[in-house]
Amino acid sequence: MNPQTIACTVLAFALATPVYAEGDLSRANVIDVVIEMGTNDDGMYLKPDNYEFVTGQAYKLILINVDEIKHELSLNEMVERIFTRKIEIADEKGELVAEIKGNVREVEVGAGKTVEWFIVPVQTTDEPIEITCEIPGHLEAGMRASVMIK
Numbered sequence: 079m080n081p082q083t084i085a086c087t088v089l090a091f092a093l094a095t096p097v098y099a100e101g102d103l104s105r106a107n108v109i110d111v112v113i114e115m116g117t118n119d120d121g122m123y124l125k126p127d128n129y130e131f132v133t134g135q136a137y138k139l140i141l142i143n144v145d146e147i148k149h150e151l152s153l154n155e156m157v158e159r160i161f162t163r164k165i166e167i168a169d170e171k172g173e174l175v176a177e178i179k180g181n182v183r184e185v186e187v188g189a190g191k192t193v194e195w196f197i198v199p200v201q202t203t204d205e206p207i208e209i210t211c212e213i214p215g216h217l218e219a220g221m222r223a224s225v226m227i228k
């Protein structure tokens with residue numbers, strides 16, 4: 079190979095290689111997962127009501143409360159199987175209001191508001207675990223979803 083060919087080969091390889099955030103799994107190739115919270119004719123819901131995550135993959139859970147009342151997302155035992163990088167709260171203009179770091183079990187989302195929860199699952203599940211809204215009456219009204227971590 080002449081030097082030009084080698085340069086082209088190196089460049090082609092560089093372009094084909096995915097870009098990682100210097101080995102930080104919590105920041106690389108984050109997948110957005112929308113979790114809608116609301117009320118419909120059947121009661122209350124988390125939509126979708128079924129999630130599948132993969133260990134080592136970074137996710138941004140986008141909790142969107144489309145309702146006129148507040149709702150909550152409680153991860154229950156899922157919290158022991160994930161790493162929370164941060165939770166972000168922004169105002170109407172998209173300006174950051176707060177960034178919360180550390181181990182969080184549940185997040186309450188105000189009526190019509192959105193909160194972003196950045197996680198990385200670290201442990202698989204043998205059977206589905208349930209995430210819920212723990213506001214009295216809401217679980218009974220249907221606010222639950224099942225989660226598998228592979």
Ligand SMILES: [Cu+2]
Nearest residue numbers: 149150211216
């Ligand atoms: Cu609720």
